Amino acid sequence: MLEIQLIQPEKSPGYTNNSRTGCYVPLGLLSIATYSQQQFPNANIEVLDGELLTNQEIITRLKQNAVIGIDTKTPNYVSALEIAKAAKHRDCQVIVGGVYASAIPKEIMSYRQDIIDHVVVGFGEKPFVDIIKGQKDRIIHNPEPSFDELPIPDRSFVDFEKYVLNFQQNHSTWNYRGTNIFTHMGCKYRCLFCSRSGPKKVRFKNPHKVWQEVKNLVENYDIGYIIDFSDTITQDMIALKRLVDSKPDELNPLFHIFSTAEGINQESIELFRKLNVKHVFIGVETGDYKLASKISKGASFSPRRTLEAITLLSDERIGITPSFVLGLPGEDKESLETTYKFAKEIKNLSGFEEVFCSALIPFPGSRAFDLLMKKTEKPNTDIFDPEKTKQRWIEQFCDVDYKTINSYVDKILALGKYTITIRRHN
Ligand code: B12
Structure with a gap:
């Protein structure tokens, strides 16, 4: 049997781990x-899922002669x-995909051909099936999604209830049964640090x-809070309006969406109200005007503009999850202090509970990574450890040290109850 x-x-x-784990x-993958x-x-x-299992547990469960598909992100590539x-x-056929593999397929194929048979760049559904049917290419590109031809992801492949309980436990004041979906893919912005x-x-x-x-999620799984983990929902207002206009009246779960500040205005607020939006994840990034102008x-x-957007949302009683990236090009002690003060101002204005903050990680695939590789020598490897790349970036592009940046990451995270960051502790 095909396994x-x-x-x-x-x-x-x-x-x-962080408040989102599990x-x-x-x-x-679903x-x-x-x-x-x-x-x-x-x-x-x-x-x-390594969000619920350890790598060792996963390895123990591997089957002989199976087809193994692995999702890669920069912070899980070593695993x-x-x-x-x-x-x-165990004589398995090994296929990797996901954001990390999509950014450096050639490097992966040249260093890992003994343990990896194929790398899929982009959307994995069709290429994965094609490989099983005999497609021989080692690197397969599929940059465009085929949403209309694909079935709705079947949640019964995982222990769905476990995720819902973790969500409730990790966000105790919200007390919702929450889960994730996505409504769109792709982004018109080209933010310096993004690698999606x-x-x-x-x-x-x-x-x-x-x-x-x-x-299906509301009726069969009793879901009351939907997190749309797509890119930025306000980037195409016609599509957003179409989504809102086709909402069935009787279906009213709360929504958590992502939007840039630029996309938040009276028109989008009106659509958010109709959609029943409870929280907006918003990329604040920095409180410093000069640094903000360098992010694209x-x-x-x-x-x-960010403050205006948050004021509009707060007046409407829509909560936010602000996101900060420290260590932008030219960052110094003074700009860090400015951003911290800005974060406190936002806290007073919105009373946010969830917050994301990290030092900039030049993920392969991002412009920041390309800038770093241009400035320093590109190492001969397919492993770009986030923490090490972060440190190299700070040395090259910032006027303040790694330790000080991390101390400000901690100060900003301390303003929230539910905190998300990406960091390695030794
Ligand atoms: C939801 C989400 C999560 C969720 C759920 C994870 C999941 N696997 O779905 C949670 C919160 C758990 C999570 C955790 C993490 N995440 Co996350 N996550 C996202 C987010 C917002 C959406 C992903 C999503 O659902 N996309 C929709 C689905 C349909 O697409 P997809 O997952 O990309 O999969 C498609 C293709 O990539 C490809 N594909 C993926 N895997 C495979 C495997 C094979 C074999 C093949 C052939 C193809 C293939 O085919 C899929 C179907 O078309 C993305 C940002 C984004 N908008 O993409 C970040 C993102 C992927 N996450 C990121 C990171 C860093 C993390 C964490 C390391 C953060 C942390 N410290 O906790 C962890 C890692 C967890 C782990 N154990 O590996 C980064 C990755 C950056 C990078 N280049 O490495 C992103 C890009 C966000 C960012 N910072 O910009 N994440």
């Missing part, structure tokens, strides 16, 4: 699992390699299909 195991590795050794189902099951009805398909190696020992591998132009899913998925987050991006 397929789809895996999100545990974060690499030393990378810590709360959200691995949707990309989508690949659902499509593969449709194509191979007799296959035995399993999804193993991904550990799994790939163990899978090869989506299509160049934003693509929204068919709104009726989105509501069908939401209906839209022509109007500035701390003033």
